[in-house]
Amino acid sequence: MSERVKQIILSLPKWARTYLFPLLLTIRVGGLLVAAGAIWGFAEIADEVLEQESRAIDQAILLMLKQLQTPLLDQIMRGWTFLGEPSFLVVICVLTGGWLLIRRSPSEAITLTIAAVGALGLNLLLKTLFARARPQLWEQAVDVNFYSFPSGHAMVSLVIYGLIGYLLSKQFPQWWGAIASVTVILILGIGFTRLYLGVHWPTDIIAGYAAGIVWLVACIFSLEIWQNRRAVRRWEQGSRGAEG
Secondary structure: OOHHHHHHHHHOOHHHHHHHHHHHHHOOHHHHHHHHHHHHHHHHHHHHHHOOOOHHHHHHHHHHHHOOOOHHHHHHHHHHHHOOOHHHHHHHHHHHHHHHHHOOOHHHHHHHHHHHHHHHHHHHHHHHHHOOOOOOOOOOOOOOOOOOOOOHHHHHHHHHHHHHHHHHHHHOHHHHHHHHHHHHHHHHHHHHHHHHOOOOOHHHHHHHHHHHHHHHHHHHHHHHHHHHHHHHHHHHHHHHHHHO
């Protein structure tokens, strides 16, 4: 940080240094556009679902995917979809949270917990509000319950794996490309398995991703604001100590 930037920061009112500056520092236009687009996409899909305008294409896609089914592929898809099961995601969050605490990153561990709990709670709320029945086009290969829209596997896995991928890419920036690729493939694969297994409509999956993106962006922004605010406070304390 240059001396000129330091002088500008110190010249700002305390409320601006504490709240406004970290906020401006962390808000990225790209992230906001993605979140805005996701909100718009979810609203459009939700409207089509309520009006039952998407049922024909939803059904056509599922029946097309059914033609791909084989015993071997069935086993692969059941194994992959398990990576998005709530019980498995809880284990992933506990292990990752423990690793973050060992690395003395409590803000990241807390954010992961909030992201996971919030995603689960928001998904349950949305499912209850829309109360959409699951597909019944053929006998389902996995046990499912509750409502269908939006997909919990798609939404929650995007939030949890997306946040973990973000944290890993910050910790290991030299591997960000590989981390991002694996994360995207993992998340998209989980969504595809729900279609292949016939337990979700395609619009359930898309809406789950859209809602997940909004919550993921909100969690990342809150984490960045929290961390930058703490960094500014430490720098201010160091500057006052040096002056004293």
